[in-house]
Amino acid sequence: MGLVDKFLYCIDVKYGVVIVGFVDIILSLLCGCYLPWIRRKWDWDFTILTEAPMSTTEPPRFYTGPDFYFNRFGYSMYIFCLVVLILHIGACVMAITSTLSDERWMAAPYIATGIMRFVVLLIILTWIVTKAFDCTTTFWLIGLSLFSATYFWLTVLSWFTPPSTE
Template sequence: MAFVDKFLYCIDLKYGVLIIGFVDMILSMLCGMYLPWIPRKLDYDKNFLTLGPLTSKLGIDLSDTRFLGEKDFYYNRFGYAMYIFCLVVLVLHIGACILTIASTLSEEKWMSAPYIATGLMRFVILLLILIWIVAKSFDCTTSFWLIGLSLFSATYFWLTVVSWYSPPSAE
């Protein structure tokens, strides 16, 4: 059963999957490059899986805010672990996007199978990171837009690649 017959109702499925490969690769790279710089507010996270302020460990004067923006910014262990896991999934997803592009060029549909697996993982991880950002951060408008754009398009992209991967039904 094909979920999508034509990409955006006007582009042949083969070329739609090619577009998806490039667009999703760019979105994954942007998420991987931007997400580690999300600031956290110390007041909300004092007793939950935290490290001390970054400034005390590096020996930087707390009044010097050139590197941190404000005195009370820091990064916690849960966020760092989620970012590392997200980075691994995003690297795998970029590889799957490359295989999806190769799938459209060579007509070997089985090469798009890794995209189906990593697309689901990427969606779940970005959703968890978005929930964590909402709960722990403030003033992360760029992160909200970037993750929101990735999550909004991920479902349709995934359904399109599944439609490309699965053979047409003989009904």
């Protein structure tokens, strides 16, 4: 007996893993493409990110308006989150493939990246809350991903572990 016998109490676990794979791909793409809490800084946009100096001897000041926040930790977490989300999308494809080919070992990368994704999104959510950013869409995307992640992970784990003979 696995951890999840039926996905949402009505769908076989095999088909539940297919649903989990597609839903998780969509959530990962949304979280990776839309994270408005960080602005990326490049050398060529220095003039966009700076305000005019008040005097000729003063260097230009960085723009610190209400819609801008630049932080090395946030930028590093954004890049790390993108790497984890790309790995997780590949793991979702492998989990879907494992149901089509009945090779349960192909779901193992999902189990590993699912934990990494959960931890990284939880750290990012904690960072956003402690910095008191007003990012309602990001809260919804990350919250929806974290809310479903545990049940999705348990569903794939139930598919991955062989059924016991009791």
